[in-house]
Amino acid sequence: xxxxxxxxxxxxxxxxxxxxxxxxxGVSSGGWARGxxxxxxERAGRRARRSPAPSPGAELAIALRDYVGRETxxxxxxRLTNYFKNGDGEGPQIYLKRxxxxxxxxxxxxxxxxxxxxxxxxGRQSILAATGAGQHGVATAAVCAKxxxxxxxxxxxxxxxxxxxxxxxxxxxxxxxxxxEGTFKDATSEAIRNWVNNLENSYYLVGTAVGPHPCxxxxxxxxxxxxxxxxxQAMEKWGGKPDVILACVxxxxxxxxxxxxxxxxxxxxxxxVEAGGNGIESGKHSATLAKGEVGVxxxxxxxxxxxxxxxxxxxxSIGVGLEYPGVSPELSFLKDVGRAEFYTVTDExxxxxxxxxxxxxGIFPALEAAHALAYLRKLCPTLPNATKVxxxxxxxxxxxxxxxxxxxxxxAHFPNI
Amino acid sequence: MAPTAVEPAAAPxxxxxxxxxxxxxxxKYVPETLMYALTELETAFHSLATDHEFQESDKSQNKCNTLxxxxxGFGQARLGQELGPPYVHLCKGExxxxxxxxxTELEGILRDYVGRETxxxxxxRLTEHxxHPDGKGPHIYLKRxxxxxxxxxxxxxxxxxxxxxxxxxxNRIIAETGAGQHGVATATVCARxGLQCIIYMGAQDMERQxxxxxxxxxxxxxxxxxxxxTATLKDATSEAIRDWVTNVESTHYxxxxxxxxxxxxxxxxxxxxxxxxxxxxQALEKWGGKPDVLVACVxGGSNAMGLFxxxxxxxxxxxxxxxxxxxxxDSGKHAATLTKGEVGVxxxxxxxxxxxxxxxxxxPHSISAGLDYPGVGPEHSFLKDIGRAxxxxxxxxxxxxxxxRLSRLEGIIPALETSHALAYLEKLCPTLPDGTKVxxxxxxxxxxxxxxxxxxLEL
Numbered sequence: 001x002x003x004x005x006x007x008x009x010x011x012x013x014x015x016x017x018x019x020x021x022x023x024x025x026g027v028s029s030g031g032w033a034r035g036x037x038x039x040x041x042e043r044a045g046r047r048a049r050r051s052p053a054p055s056p057g058a059e060l061a062i063a064l065r066d067y068v069g070r071e072t073x074x075x076x077x078x079r080l081t082n083y084f085k086n087g088d089g090e091g092p093q094i095y096l097k098r099x100x101x102x103x104x105x106x107x108x109x110x111x112x113x114x115x116x117x118x119x120x121x122x123g124r125q126s127i128l129a130a131t132g133a134g135q136h137g138v139a140t141a142a143v144c145a146k147x148x149x150x151x152x153x154x155x156x157x158x159x160x161x162x163x164x165x166x167x168x169x170x171x172x173x174x175x176x177x178x179x180x181e182g183t184f185k186d187a188t189s190e191a192i193r194n195w196v197n198n199l200e201n202s203y204y205l206v207g208t209a210v211g212p213h214p215c216x217x218x219x220x221x222x223x224x225x226x227x228x229x230x231x232x233q234a235m236e237k238w239g240g241k242p243d244v245i246l247a248c249v250x251x252x253x254x255x256x257x258x259x260x261x262x263x264x265x266x267x268x269x270x271x272x273v274e275a276g277g278n279g280i281e282s283g284k285h286s287a288t289l290a291k292g293e294v295g296v297x298x299x300x301x302x303x304x305x306x307x308x309x310x311x312x313x314x315x316x317s318i319g320v321g322l323e324y325p326g327v328s329p330e331l332s333f334l335k336d337v338g339r340a341e342f343y344t345v346t347d348e349x350x351x352x353x354x355x356x357x358x359x360x361x362g363i364f365p366a367l368e369a370a371h372a373l374a375y376l377r378k379l380c381p382t383l384p385n386a387t388k389v390x391x392x393x394x395x396x397x398x399x400x401x402x403x404x405x406x407x408x409x410x411x412a413h414f415p416n417i
Numbered sequence: 418m419a420p421t422a423v424e425p426a427a428a429p430x431x432x433x434x435x436x437x438x439x440x441x442x443x444x445k446y447v448p449e450t451l452m453y454a455l456t457e458l459e460t461a462f463h464s465l466a467t468d469h470e471f472q473e474s475d476k477s478q479n480k481c482n483t484l485x486x487x488x489x490g491f492g493q494a495r496l497g498q499e500l501g502p503p504y505v506h507l508c509k510g511e512x513x514x515x516x517x518x519x520x521t522e523l524e525g526i527l528r529d530y531v532g533r534e535t536x537x538x539x540x541x542r543l544t545e546h547x548x549h550p551d552g553k554g555p556h557i558y559l560k561r562x563x564x565x566x567x568x569x570x571x572x573x574x575x576x577x578x579x580x581x582x583x584x585x586x587x588n589r590i591i592a593e594t595g596a597g598q599h600g601v602a603t604a605t606v607c608a609r610x611g612l613q614c615i616i617y618m619g620a621q622d623m624e625r626q627x628x629x630x631x632x633x634x635x636x637x638x639x640x641x642x643x644x645x646x647t648a649t650l651k652d653a654t655s656e657a658i659r660d661w662v663t664n665v666e667s668t669h670y671x672x673x674x675x676x677x678x679x680x681x682x683x684x685x686x687x688x689x690x691x692x693x694x695x696x697x698x699q700a701l702e703k704w705g706g707k708p709d710v711l712v713a714c715v716x717g718g719s720n721a722m723g724l725f726x727x728x729x730x731x732x733x734x735x736x737x738x739x740x741x742x743x744x745x746x747d748s749g750k751h752a753a754t755l756t757k758g759e760v761g762v763x764x765x766x767x768x769x770x771x772x773x774x775x776x777x778x779x780x781p782h783s784i785s786a787g788l789d790y791p792g793v794g795p796e797h798s799f800l801k802d803i804g805r806a807x808x809x810x811x812x813x814x815x816x817x818x819x820x821x822r823l824s825r826l827e828g829i830i831p832a833l834e835t836s837h838a839l840a841y842l843e844k845l846c847p848t849l850p851d852g853t854k855v856x857x858x859x860x861x862x863x864x865x866x867x868x869x870x871x872x873x874l875e876l
Contacts, residue, residue, distance in 0.1 A: 142828030
């Protein structure tokens with residue numbers, strides 16, 4: 001696999017290198033005009049070395065344990081496993097990495113917590129963020145309240161309606177929510193615009209592994225705790241590694257969070273599942289890696305859904321958090337070098353998987369995570385007996401009950417409702 | 418065979434005694450048809466406590482001779498096998514019988530499914546908020562039961578009872594629910610264990626809580642509307658009991674709190690006692706000592722007993738329960754059973770309850786559904802009477818303020834029930850010496866309550 005070592009990362013220069021050092025980098029994301037991160041991180045590093053306070057690593061570890069509730073369990077889904085057994089009683093063993101149990105209800109807080117602490121060390125009081133499903137917004141609002149930082153969340157008006165329960169939570173946590181015409185991609189553009197107007201005092205807290213360098217690798221590092229825990233727990237539980245890791249892919253933060261630890265383990269299969277919406281031939285989907293072409297978007301070069309004129313195609317998915325026309329540059333790279341496989345599932349298949357996990361395990365998965373679960377239907381029949389499959393259950397689905405209920409009349413999935 | 422009574426001299430120390438009494442409270446005031454089911458339940462509970470996989474590797478670390486005492490179906494104390502930690506908690510002295518239920522299977526489920534152990538979180542900004550001008554004040558820690566799967570402490574008990582039901586060979590589960598939280602927790606564990614689930618809910622409540630109704634149905638439960646009476650919780654409870662009496666052979670009734678007939682108060686307390694056990698261990702790790710003050714909200718009393726139980730014998734640990742004062746204690750619209758109630762029998766147990774002069778149950782009120790209960794667990798009544806625990810009450814308005822306060826200061830949205838305990842900190846903290854360690858049971862998250870809060874607060 002191609003490796004480019006480009007010297008110490010901004011994080012390493014800031015003294016955050018231990019355990020988070022980016023020793024290996026793939027294709028570089030687009031250049032960065034004004035070294036905001038480098039300069040700010042430098043200052044944070046100097047400040048950190050001067051102060052007698054606990055190291056950033058220790059402070060973050062405590063917050064992840066006591067505030068966020070890590071480590072999250074690696075849960076053996078007995079009934080789901082039984083469900084996918086064939087006629088001979090054989091089939092893979094399915095484990096769920098329970099990111100739904102985090103404070104706030106998703107993996108988003110791993111990154112939000114770390115970045116908010118970084119911002120505080122950089123002396124920034126005002127945090128800006130963009131959110132699609134609202135999970136990143138809720139996570140950011142929560143950590144800002146805890147760290148007494150001002151918080152402004154940008155959200156598309158379409159999303160505000162679809163995920164209104166999360167909007168209420170953000171406001172309750174003290175954040176200001178600004179409505180932007182459109183969806184997540186438009187909210188992101190607006191957030192960046194606001195940030196650029198106030199670079200000195202504000203901090204743009206990116207929620208996923210996209211954007212200009214160092215955002216993708218920084219977010220990946222903060223999410224990589226998921227994969228690290230998984231390795232340790234797999235060793236404890238069955239004395240080995242996972243054989244297959246499954247995660248949904250919107251922009252890629254939860255997927256990279258669990259993949260990253262295992263990228264160098266060639267015997268671990270990495271599978272990302274994108275949103276197929278109404279079907280990838282319908283034009284109404286978010287399957288960037290399946291259907292996109294390479295271009296520059298929101299500061300980096302990656303696959304993206306664009307038409308012949310290079311205009312962004314509006315994506316669609318019932319999993320609002322997957323609805324993004326771009327994708328992490330690192331996932332684009334892993335696809336191109338063949339290290340990870342990417343597939344899609346439709347809205348209907350995701351809804352089916354939502355119902356399946358509720359009925360079989362009493363867990364409401366986020367509709368985003370339901371995409372990864374839905375792929376089990378195609379995957380399991382192909383796997384040898386006792387293959388260890390780990391699915392990243394990236395969030396809980398309380399926010400989606402209303403959506404699921406809205407579809408109930410057209411679907412045959414909930415006969416007793 | 419006639420039951421053998423335990424000696425009266427032992428009674429005050431036994432919580433509960435063989436008849437399920439905590440002092441004069443508790444007992445089994447139920448129709449004859451349910452007596453056998455309750456006895457069978459108790460036996461199954463105790464058999465689970467002694468059923469474990471004794472790990473050879475633990476034996477070498479076993480420094481103490483821990484002996485399992487258990488009560489057989491006739492209330493006679495019997496010596497069980499020699500067991501090592503962490504499977505059985507030692508009873509103190511010969512007569513004081515305490516069983517910690519920690520079967521291997523349950524431990525695995527609590528860890529991997531529920532997400533235990535829950536953190537003991539130092540609430541820095543909340544602590545700062547309560548500091549005096551000279552910078553002194555107590556240290557406030559939150560026991561994060563809100564991080565459990567389904568968002569509250571309720572699941573600790575629900576998973577354990579579901580396991581118990583399976584052990585009894587009962588595949589049909591019933592429960593009643595008011596706002597739906599206990600119903601959702603029950604439906605959750607039934608889905609997990611593949612049990613048939615029927616939830617009784619007042620028709621009025623079903624209308625007000627339609628989202629929870631959908632949740633239960635998505636989990637595969639059947640939700641039966643109850644139209645009798647006021648079509649609310651107490652009517653749903655009566656209907657559930659009626660079902661149980663009729664189907665007792667095939668059905669287990671998952672009671673959600675430390676109320677009801679023996680063995681429920683003891684059993685539910687034991688299932689929640691993990692909260693207090695973890696707290697002791699975490700307190701030792703964090704500051705090398707015990708909590709000085711424990712604070713928890715009290716509706717039926719399960720989360721409070723879960724936190725308190727571990728420390729009842731530690732006389733230097735103060736225990737404070739906070740009930741719902743609704744519109745105020747003098748308004749007649751509250752649920753402050755231990756402050757304003759009188760002793761009587763409700764739902765199978767003798768305890769304090771809100772009743773009028775004719776012995777009719779007074780309809781309680783609280784902004785939080787989980788505290789909106791006219792009774793209280795018999796063990797709380799006992800702890801109050803012997804002066805071991807203190808009980809106060811907080812109004813709706815004070816609870817709403819606390820709801821907002823924790824959200825803004827710590828980024829944790831607490832359940833409105835929990836907010837009652839948090840609100841009491843306003844009165845408590847000014848009286849505490851510098852450095853007092855306060856542990857508050859953050860019994861649930863408040864996502865379910867934001868709509869209610871918006872109606873009452875200006876955001």
